Amino acid sequence: MSEPSNIIKRVIGKTVKAIRIKQGLSQEDLAHECNVDRSYISMIEVGRNEPSVTKIFDLCQGLKIKPSDFFKLIEIEYDKAHENG
Template identity: 45%
Template sequence: MDEQLLLCFGSHIKSIRISQQLSQEQLALKAGLDRTYISGIERGKRNVSLVNLVKLAKALNLPLSGLMSFDTGFSND
């Protein structure tokens, strides 16, 4: 269940990044994070901290709620 959630979140981040025509490197620079960390998020390998969620939201010009609005793949969504 946790792996599925991380994969869904990573896919959501990737789709936002691509829709804004940003590379992983560009997003990483805007967020003050490492490119490999962004890659890990998008592949569902990283469980992102609240601090880094806020950094990502700011870098993507989204409210935190917008960043967290994604389909988890669970039936109760």
């Protein structure tokens, strides 16, 4: 797997976790909102799983954030991670 793909998976996970914690949600709470298992949320947050676009929209709904805002956050964090090597 290419390095940019690994960076994206880590950035998505970091961003999901940060928003979830900021909103006071547990992984179980978010999983319930997205109709997935808690372990799926965990695997996303640690960068072991890359959610599909459909699941990203589900996550955004569960996190009460617009997908466009979520992708803006991902882009910012990706650029930071890419610059830092």
